[in-house]
Amino acid sequence: MRQRQALTACFFGEGAMAEGAFHEAANLAALWQLPVLYCCENNLYAMGTALARSESQTDLCVKAASYDMATVRVDGMDVVAVHEAVQGAAQQVRATGRPVFLELQTYRFRAHSMFDPDLYRDKAEVEAWKTRGPIHTFTARLKAQGSLTEEEFLALDAAAQAEVDAAVAFAEAGNWEPVADLLRDVYTPQGSA
Numbered sequence: 001m002r003q004r005q006a007l008t009a010c011f012f013g014e015g016a017m018a019e020g021a022f023h024e025a026a027n028l029a030a031l032w033q034l035p036v037l038y039c040c041e042n043n044l045y046a047m048g049t050a051l052a053r054s055e056s057q058t059d060l061c062v063k064a065a066s067y068d069m070a071t072v073r074v075d076g077m078d079v080v081a082v083h084e085a086v087q088g089a090a091q092q093v094r095a096t097g098r099p100v101f102l103e104l105q106t107y108r109f110r111a112h113s114m115f116d117p118d119l120y121r122d123k124a125e126v127e128a129w130k131t132r133g134p135i136h137t138f139t140a141r142l143k144a145q146g147s148l149t150e151e152e153f154l155a156l157d158a159a160a161q162a163e164v165d166a167a168v169a170f171a172e173a174g175n176w177e178p179v180a181d182l183l184r185d186v187y188t189p190q191g192s193a
């Protein structure tokens with residue numbers, strides 16, 4: 001509406017794509033020619049439910065294309081391929097002012113949450129996907145082309161671990177929000193409902 005060159009990127013899983021809200025939004029984004037980049041992380045399982053068990057059409061690009069939207073499918077385990085696909089798709093959204101749907105084919109190595117016993121998939125399937133882990137494969141690629149030494153990798157790895165450790169420590173040392181703040185960002189003034 002502001003006629004800016006900005007675009008909106010939405011991230012969601014293939015399970016979320018099965019919800020009606022996605023389909024209503026996709027229809028209007030295409031109809032009204034909105035600059036939206038839909039980034040669907042297809043990791044094959046909606047929590048513990050396999051795509052093929054819950055969807056009649058398992059080709060997510062076919063579904064998105066039915067709203068007259070351009071679609072791009074990319075190997076979500078390949079860092080370089082993802083970078084190029086996102087750049088290209090974002091350029092297309094900006095150039096056409098129309099939505100683009102990006103399917104990033106990926107996988108979740110761990111259980112969905114601490115309450116998930118992870119009994120709905122083969123251990124062998126998980127192990128096979130792990131060999132395609134993006135940190136592992138991208139590191140190997142950089143080393144093979146001489147852009148990264150083992151020492152540099154270890155330093156980067158330690159820095160990333162330190163950043164996560166600091167974030168966890170910060171969160172654990174934080175205070176709970178006061179109950180009085182619960183309605184702070186609610187539009188309706190207190191007592192008027």
Ligand SMILES: Cc1ncc(C[n+]2csc(CCOP(=O)(O)OP(=O)(O)O)c2C)c(N)n1
Nearest residue numbers: 012013014015016017019043045046047112
């Ligand atoms: C509107 C809504 N419907 C249902 C749920 C319950 N729910 C939580 S996670 C989930 C599955 C999400 O699947 P996906 O988008 O593939 O994400 P992933 O399992 O890969 O994290 C569902 C149905 C919810 N949180 N919100």
